[in-house]
Amino acid sequence: NFTEVPFNSNEAEPFFADKTEDNVPIRKLFIGNLAERTSNKDLEKLFSAYGKIEACYVKRVDGRSHFGFITYADVESTVRARQAAHRMELKLHSRILRVTAADSWHQPDSVEKQKKFPNKHNKSDPETVVEAPTPEPDNSDSVLSKLNDDCLREIFLYLPIADRIRVERVCKRWQTLSHESWHAVKSLNLSKNSWGLSPKIRVQVVDTSTLRKVLIRCGKFLTHLDLSQVSHLLSSSTLTIVGKLCPNLQSLNITSIPLSQSGINSLMTHCQNITKFMMKTLRGPSERDLSLFFGVNKKLKYLSVEGDEYIIGKSFTSLPQEVLEDLHLTRCTALLSSHFDVAINHLTNLKSLTLNMCVCLTDSTLEAVGNKTTITDLKFMGTHPLISANSLNNLTNLVNLQRLCLKENVAVNDDFLINLSQNCKQLTFLDLTSCQAVTDRGINPLTTLNKLETLIVNFVSQMTDEAITNLQSLKVFSSWGCKGITDSGIIHLINTASNLISLDLSATSITSESLQVAVTVTRKRKSNSILKMTIGGTNAHSSDIKEISPLLQIVNLDLSVLENTASKYEYLL
Incomplete structure (x- = not known):
């Protein structure tokens, strides 16, 4: 324009x-x-x-x-x-x-x-013909020109997108075969490698016009489209094009493009077989249109919304009640319990739920979630200032729960973990990162969870060796920055948890003594499974070990420092 x-x-x-x-x-x-x-x-x-x-x-x-x-x-x-x-x-x-x-x-x-x-x-x-002047017939004697059509089509599939369009200029035969090769393309993303763009040149990005040229060729064959790459120049009209040119989409990721009213209408009109949909935010108050979009996509199984400030939850009542299995909401700051609870109650087949920093939710939401015994994977993370510690006990009603992530949730305390240990016996994964109210009193009862394989207690500063002495079923243990974790606890854990495959002890208080015990124990292993120990930021040094074990991998990285740096800027993503 x-x-x-x-x-x-x-x-x-x-x-x-x-x-x-x-x-x-x-x-x-x-x-x-x-x-x-x-x-x-x-x-x-x-x-x-x-x-x-x-x-x-x-x-x-x-x-x-x-x-x-x-x-x-x-x-x-x-x-x-x-x-x-x-x-x-x-x-x-x-x-x-x-x-x-x-x-x-x-x-x-x-x-x-x-x-x-x-x-x-x-x-x-x-x-x-979208591109270039009509190519001349190919009368050359090159090796490629002697290949049959099937071979050339297969070769074109291995070319980056930019090169696949360029080969159309060689001759009429190549132009035809290049067009036919797009029939086999079912998935498309914006990665520089797949487009043939140099990763060293930042200014090389995909814009709306370029994407349209490619979708003209392969859009009707695509089932998966990922537009989540941040480095692009896609305009708000992109989704209008996607809707018109990609009618057979099943998976669509648009987490780097605001969803406008016109974009919703185009997708709603042309794309009605979507099973997996990932979006970031609405461009203004268009939740009514989003409701209509959910209503026509009867096969939708997976929905992710990240960083939205307009959705209050009314649209979620239009989700396919018996079909939706995964619902993931991150930083949805306008989401209200009065509407969201209704949606949760209607979803009869919900298996995985994420609520991350949805700051307007109240205790009633946890009561509604606690009644969904179909849930096996729950992430209740970040700040929720209107939710009390007592309301967390509703989650202990999820008797089929297998994975629970409570990262950076200040409401988590020892009493909740005690109740969790008594009721959720199917737990295999538990993440308590930065739950500062948790102590040994809350972690000790986790020893009764016989199926618990992964325990993450990064930055749980009040935890000591006493809490981990009897966790015999563990395969993965991570305790970044826990100064109360010393050789005593880790040596006992290595000796008793025979299935350990990962110990991330970044910035703990262990020494090389733990490494020596790990060498001795892994050399006697009969399972041939490798134990990976991450020891950056500790007093443990691989150079102090006199012997080696083929079943022990030592990584000298302090992952706690990397995590702290990333967390400072996470809110910008």
Whole structure:
């Protein structure tokens, strides 16, 4: 589109192209700043002075300026109309109109329109072949030219996306085979490797126009599309294109693009078989539209929302009640228990739930969650200032719970862990990172959980050796920054937990004595499983060990430092 600037008679008039950057003829114009009383007839009468009009449409939007579209019979008319708008000659009902070329995919000669209305276009249309002049026949004697079609198609599949488009310029045969090779592409992301972009050059990114060219070729074959890469130049209209060109999507990740009303409507109209959907935030209050989107996607099993400030929870009541299994909500700061609880009660097959820093939730939500005995994986993390420590006991009703993450949850205390140990006997994974109210009194009862294999107690500063002496079922143990963990506790753990495969002891108080015991014990192992010990930031040094064990791997990294650094900037992601 073109940015309008006030006309100055002393300045040369800018050049107005007759084609978009995608080489699509410009016959359709976007008209903005229309008055409420402006009709189709008014708009057509004004713009007919610049050429023959094929179509005129006015869109009325509540609470905002209206807009419209004018479609001319030829490109010359659009140039004249834009020139007049630049000179500020186009006024209607006391308003100066904004006139720009409509996006490529809205143009009547675009590839999307050709696919939707094939009888209205012929081979002479400029957009029938998206890229480059028609290649000449290949009469060379090169080795590649002698390969059969199946071999060439297979070779093209291994090329980066940029190269796969370039090979279309070689000859007509390669162009045809390259187009056919896209049929096998079921998954697409924005990684530089897959696009053939240099990782050393930061300015090389994928924009909306480039993505559209690729989706024209493979969109209808895609089942998985990942647009989560942050380094891109995708505009808000991207999802409109995705909806039109990718009707068979099953998995869609748009966590780096705000979801607008037009984007929701496009996805809702064209993509109704989505089973996995990951989004970041709405672009304004469009939760009603999101409800409709959830309503038409009856097969949706997985939903993730990250960093949203508009969703209050009403839309979640439209999720497929018997189908949805995974619901993950992170930093949804407007989410209200009054609406979210209703949704939770309706989800009869919920198996995995994440609530991370959804700060407006109250105790009633944990009561609703506690009744969902279908849940096997729960993450209740971060700050929830309106939730009390007593309400956490509702979670102990989840008798089928296997994985529980309570990272950085200040409400977690010893009493809760005691109740958890008595009721949730299926637990195999427990993360208590930065739960500062937890002491040995709360961790000791975990020894009754015979299936517990992973225990993470990073930065639980009040924990000591006493808490870990009888955790015989453990396979993975991590205790970053726990100064109360010494050789005494770790040596006992190594001797009693015969299935240990990972000990992350970064910044604890162990010494090389623990390493020597690990060497001795692992050398006697009959299972041949390797024990990995991370010892950065401790007084343990691999150079102090006189013997080695083929079943012991020592890593001299302090992961607690890396974690602290990352956490400082996590809120920006």
